[in-house]
Amino acid sequence: MKQDIFGLTIEELQAALTAKGMKTFRAKQVFQWLYQKSVFDFSAMRNLSKADIALLEENFTVLPRRIAVLREQNSSDGLTSKLLLGLPDGNSVETVLMRHDYGCSVCVSSQVGCDMHCAFCASGLNGAVRNLSAAEIIAQVYLFNERLRGENTMVSRVVVMGSGEPMLNFDAVIGALDFLHREDTCLMSYRNMTISTCGIIPGIRRLAEQGKPINLAVSLHAVRSELRTSLMPVNKGFPFADVITAAEAYSEAGGRQVTYEYILLKDKNDSVQDAELLSNYLRFKHASVNLIPANPVPEQGFERPSRQRVERFLKILQKNRINATVRKEMGKDIDAACGQLRAKFAKEQEHK
């Protein structure tokens, strides 16, 4: 069995390579190829000797080369790309690149599937299969870095907003973000990273203990208990009012504003009363609201409200001095909502 060296620290890489008889300084060269140049084929690492390349190929592998791109979808405007990745164990996850005028961001998945069973989400249709490793999360970013090489750029922002609940895979998520933060990898600022949670309070507290300026996003989606529980069963264990309190404590500890995500679902949570109620909860918080017109998931029968209803909701928040925006839509034509591509792919395989 070849050892996979992807995601090892420089010290670990040195230990692995010298154990096979390579010189210590080679590890640094390999490390630079992998994480600064996004080159994953040993044979393309041009400052290595033929003997070293042969030794590397014989003994080691690199995760991005063991991941198959099962599907690639690019939005018609060219701004969004979505990959369905086939992991070495046969599971698959989605990852999305979004090009903004301020740089490229990647939305990574943290788990295969999800156990939160939010009613409107495609990721949890079949529950969680397993956690992703830190290396598997880092690889999602680096597969896009590899694609961006030709444009002389790298991913500059990461949002942990793909499939899965990041707070239930806390160590791997933080491990991946710490790795991307290193100055000898992406040198990515924690301020350019966001973790989105459905409201796992112990996770929010642990994140606060980390003392890193990582952005916190909370998927709120409803501010009436019964409705939120019906949309997001997690509300039973962690009622949203307590989640807001924990998020506010996070904000106070680190000075970062919390973003509340609120999917607008037609005739479910998009009324004037809901907008007023949401305002009451957030009015004096260091918070902003990101309104997301629902991506309809055909399996679940949720619809997107009209533009007018979205505008009406937004106006009420703004009237109440809540910093609110409607999420810019990217990739609607490529099933970019959580889990949609994976779910579709699984269905197609079933019918084969």
Ligand code: SAH
């Ligand atoms: N589990 C985490 C992160 C993954 S979900 C969380 O709940 O925040 C990322 C975001 O996409 C969440 O806000 C989620 O509620 C939202 N989402 C899921 N399904 C969606 C859909 N059909 N349309 C719009 N947003 C959706």
